[in-house]
Amino acid sequence: MLLRRGAEADIYLTTWYDKKAISKIRVSKKYRHKTLDDKIRKHRTIHEANMLSSAKIAGIRSPFLYFVDPFNGEIIMEYVNGMNAKDVITPRTCFKIGEYAALLHTHCIIHNDLTTSNFVVDNGELVLLDFGLSYHSARIEDQAVDIRLFKRIINSAHKSIYKVAFSHFIKGYSSIVGEKRMNRILENVIEIENRGRYTMIS
Ligand SMILES: Nc1ncnc2c1ncn2[C@@H]1O[C@H](COP(=O)(O)OP(=O)(O)O)[C@@H](O)[C@H]1O
Ligand SMILES: [Mg+2]
Structure with a gap:
C-alpha cells in the first residue's frame, strides 16, 4: 500500500x-x-x-x-509503529532530538534533514528516519547547519512552543557534548543566520 x-x-x-x-x-x-x-x-x-x-x-x-x-x-x-513527532512534539521529545543530533555529530554523521516529520515516537522512544541526505563530516559548520535546520522547523511548524522546544533541544545536545562545545556550535549557527540575512538584504 x-x-x-x-x-x-x-x-x-x-x-x-x-x-x-x-x-x-x-x-x-x-x-x-x-x-x-x-x-x-x-x-x-x-x-x-x-x-x-x-x-x-x-x-x-x-x-x-x-x-x-x-x-x-x-x-x-x-515499520515503526508510532506517532510522527511533528504531531506530538513535546519538550521531552525536543530534549531527545537534541541528544540524538549530538550523538550523530560526535560520530561524524550529519543527518541533513532534521525535521520533526523525520522522527517517530514509538512507546515513548524516539526513532529517527530518513537518512537519504545524510553524510559523514566532522566539520563544526556542517553540524551547525543541522541545528539551524531544526531551529527553523520548530520556529515555523511549531511556533507556539518554539522557545521551550529549542531550549530543550539545546539542553539535550549539551548533555552529550558539554556546554563549551555547544556554545561553539551555537556561535556557528548565529553566523549562518547572519549570513542568510546579509544575502537577503544585498
Ligand atoms: N520505517 C518507517 N516506519 C514508519 N513510518 C515510516 C518509516 N519510514 C518512513 N515512514 C513514513 O514515511 C514518511 C516519509 O519517509 P522518508 O524516509 O522521510 O522519505 P522522504 O525522503 O520522502 O522524506 C516519514 O515521514 C514517515 O511518516
Ligand atoms: Mg523525510
Whole structure:
C-alpha cells in the first residue's frame, strides 16, 4: 500500500516475513539518462542503507534494515509503529532530538534533514528516519547547519512552543557534548543566520 509519494522515493507499507515493513523505493527520473539514473539510484540506496546502520553505531534508534536491493533502488525496513513527532512534539521529545543530533555529530554523521516529520515516537522512544541526505563530516559548520535546520522547523511548524522546544533541544545536545562545545556550535549557527540575512538584504 502506497503511504507517501516523495520527490526522491515512494514509501509503501508492506510485509517482510509476516512482519509489517516499510519499503522505500527510489523512483526513476525520466529526465535523467537511463544508465546514469540507474547508477544514481543504486548509489543513493546503498548510501542511505549505510548511513542508517552507522546511526545505530552512534547509539540512536533508527529502523532495522531488513533488505536492500540496490538495483531496484529499494530498502525494506522495520515499520515503526508510532506517532510522527511533528504531531506530538513535546519538550521531552525536543530534549531527545537534541541528544540524538549530538550523538550523530560526535560520530561524524550529519543527518541533513532534521525535521520533526523525520522522527517517530514509538512507546515513548524516539526513532529517527530518513537518512537519504545524510553524510559523514566532522566539520563544526556542517553540524551547525543541522541545528539551524531544526531551529527553523520548530520556529515555523511549531511556533507556539518554539522557545521551550529549542531550549530543550539545546539542553539535550549539551548533555552529550558539554556546554563549551555547544556554545561553539551555537556561535556557528548565529553566523549562518547572519549570513542568510546579509544575502537577503544585498
Ligand atoms: N520505517 C518507517 N516506519 C514508519 N513510518 C515510516 C518509516 N519510514 C518512513 N515512514 C513514513 O514515511 C514518511 C516519509 O519517509 P522518508 O524516509 O522521510 O522519505 P522522504 O525522503 O520522502 O522524506 C516519514 O515521514 C514517515 O511518516
Ligand atoms: Mg523525510
